[in-house]
Amino acid sequence: MTFEEVYRQEWGQVVATLIRLTGDWELAEECAQEAFAAALERWPRDGVPRKPGAWLTTAARNRAIDWMRREAVGAAKLREVAAMENDEPAYDVPDDRLRLMFTCCHPALAMEARVALTLRTLAGLSTADIARAFLVPEATMSKRLTRAKQKIQYAGIPYRVPPAHLLPERTPAVLAVLYLLFNEGYSDARSSLSDEAIRLARLLTQLMPDEPEAAGLLALMLLHDSRRETRVSADGVLVTLEDQDRTRWDHAQITEGEQLLDATLRLGNPGPYQVQAAIAACHATARTAADTDWPQIAALYGQLKQTPVVALNRAVAIGMADGPAVGLKLVDELAAGPLAGYHLLPATRADFLRRLGRSVEAADAYREALELAATEAERLYLSNRLAQIS
Template identity: 70%
Template sequence: MAAGVAAEVAAAFRREWGSVVATLIRMTGDWDLAEECAQEAFAAALERWPRDGVPRRPGAWLTTTARNRALDRLRRMANEAAKLQEVAMLAYPDEPTGFPDERLRLIFTCCHPALPMEARVALTLRTLAGLTTGEIGRAFLVPEATMAKRLVRAKQKIRNAGIPYRVPPDHLLPERVPSVLAVLYLLFNEGYAASGGADLVRSALCAEAIRLARWLVGMMPDEPEAVGLLALMLLHDARRATRVDAAGDLVTLADQDRSRWDRALVDEGVALLESALRRGQPGPYQIQAAVAACHATARTAEETDWTEIAGLYGLLRQYLPSPVVELNRAVAVAEADGPAAGLALVEAVAESLRGYHLLPATRADLLRRLGRESEAEAAYVEALSLAPTEAERRYLAGRLRQVGGSRTSRAAS
């Protein structure tokens, strides 16, 4: 019973954390208080639900419990009439009007232009998705301590600058769109390829990102990059179920069972991409969606148009000149022009991606294909030491055994 309830609480955390925190922020205006009281509510659930049973509406129970904790805190801090009046008002907060989802309100608040771009994205991932500081740091390829300082500064900026918790008027929406899209993109990525933990895929985060992206497209149907991002998510999500096997082990794209891909999501993603591209305003999310479409529409791995994908990554780097984009382009070039051509591109970005596990993993695979087993073995060892999830570590360990076994067999002969 206890294990089952713990699983229910964990599931409720994945579904409801962002909504509970967003509601408390709107009520109190205090970001730290909101997170603390939300955490207390989930702790209370672990204590009470085994005894009282899981409530019919877990989200409402958690929100009410967290709100009551916040009101108690504010009452204890109320030393003057103004604060007491504030507490009285918070007991019956006005319901938000004219906006479809409290979590999108939170995203737009976090994405205020007064905050640095990385702080906007990091703060939203922390408050909306409940990601740990370490997980967010890994998403940005920075140490946990560095990310913790950024989060503290972002909250202080919101408090000191009096940034309102609201959606900006229509004429100010465009200036926040890039960082809102970045938040949703990273939220989906964390679900699709987790930055840590036992599970490679966190389905609840993928579903939440897609749901919010649909809301955003509904609000801004003429914004091609918003449509492109939704297309990208759907095209990836179409094959999410095949990324790991029944044992939770990683299945590479080439080995995935394409008959199990969700064709309805593929068709919807392709249609959205085509509608976005017709506007003649290409951007990074549309280009990445085009890459995903190349994979999703290839009937077999062998029919994948790697030359087209390499060209799309070449175009993408004009919008996102990052070493991660270059690494992805190297993989495509290796498939289109051979592993030696890809390896040359990998080596060119090696210094920029030091500590990023996919760099030595990619390098190891290319070295293996070139027959340079001893170098491949060393690269697999490095990748294994850096891999953030158990599924990836198991996959890399298997590759390492294959390389080692191949070298041993040849030496014996």
């Protein structure tokens, strides 16, 4: 197991343990960071311990206790810490990671704060990763995370899983965390994140079989993940949906995703994850790119809340259905909004311009997208496109 894999697997558990012991989010993250830094220094020399999570937790806890001693918290606080360490409550959620997500997603926090804080604390995503997911500057997201931690501390919000009957009020935030966790792994080819998101979504559908959006989210993940092996070429270049080898898609996953979607849609309460899964199903079941039902996809996007990203995706679908000139007009209308600085906006614009034969303008848009792209696979794809029309 690589250090990065250990980090992603153990970070959330270590931080959550320290929060439970100290009640201080900032201290928990700082001590966890120190423990991981120590591991990065020692493990290459001494070898990875048999239980890396236990090693990291012990190292981080020792740092927290040292800090409290230095701050003269006193013996009473240390006794309290020891007592809390041994006072493990009986939880209703059967998985450690999922249980911690329900713990972090406290309804006293705004939805975005709940989701961002959980991604930072439990998934180990950087502030920059989370800011990119929410389409805000990193400094803005850093301030939001700080305010959320302060609210938890000042308001005395308890760090524990609620009773089973209160889980539903936290479910939308947990679903959002899983959705963004999957997207982070999917967009950057970090399959371990996507796999973990799918695993947790499966558990959640078992835990809450009457929650249609949980099943809808799982269906969405499976339908997208079915294309994983074809999304990047052997030389590391992003492969667009229309150019992927559909014979290599995981058709068992597609079938499972379709069945889940059909079952949950029959409940008659379609939410945004179910609608997105229906869009993914349109792509996954088209035998060729030419067979894609773009008018249906555009109509489905119209059923979703028109966030900037949804509006961009809808513009793509309309452009594919009604022609690149129509799509380009819609994309240009989005240029002055929150998508400024989002690489897929100029990339989409470049593609419509290329299809219209406006090569000089397309090249400029590809260059803009290339400067903003977050992954090497995307940069290689955009560079290739630029070379083709230059």
